[in-house]
Amino acid sequence: MTIVLNEPGVDRLTRVVDALRVWQDDRTPLQLHPGDLGWAWALGAERLAAAVRTWSVDGRIIAVGYLDAPDVLRLTTAPDLRQDGDLARRMLADLDDPERGVLPPGKVGVEIPDGALLREVLLAAGWHPDEPWTPLRRGLSEPVGDSGLRIEVAGPRTAGVRTAVHRSAFGSPWFTEEVWHVLAAGPVYADARCLIGYDGQDNAVAAATVWSAGPGRPGLLEPVGVHADHRGRGHGTAISLAAAAVLRELGASSALVSTPSSNAAAVATYRAAGYEPSSERLDVSRAA
8 A cells, every 4th residue: 555644734634633533442542632633723723733744545544643742753543554564664664764754863752552563663673662651541431420629611701710720730831811712713622621620719729621532432631730729639630520521421432541650649640530540551762
């Protein structure tokens, strides 16, 4: 088969999201999700499009990569081709050669779902196991218990509250109210909700954004954060419960989240909210 590597451009981003949506399944490991691109849409469609790569055959997208940073590629493939040797070898060639326009020279990292032949091909070519991540999943066949917080779905009038919680939680200034409006205007956000959790004193103490991939498919939490002034009170567990409940309302089959395994507190928080960890997934990296 003739495999074509492309940058999709803004006008084809929705096709990429549609492909990712179809590939989501509770029987497969956690992988690049439509919500990952939806969250990245906050920085603008042009910037997102420049960070996306696709591999296609006869017009069908069979693999998608997203440059979460210039030297970090998150990618997944169509499930039926996850063990395809031709695809794995072609992607190795594209990832290893900076002239192909996917990754720069020097040290780089790649996130690959477990069970993909590409992982074995990269390791055989001299790449190395890297940072371990813990994927967690909560099934949504049963109702989710009350979180204990008052939950509000953020809208234009409360976007400032939502973004203020995020900036405090992550110590990052970039997520402003203006950026939230860009996020919310993106097409992926039609299947998403930004949640604000308030405590008994009506303080905004936690926030999360949840992304549906459609009814009967896994949904994603990305991101989840607790205001720095209100940590250590169980609000991370509470907002994770609320996120699962909202995804269930959206028809999701399960709620997914992933965190570096080194962040033991985050793993414990999600487990307390009923999220069950899967086997650790190791990124792979190429040395400088």
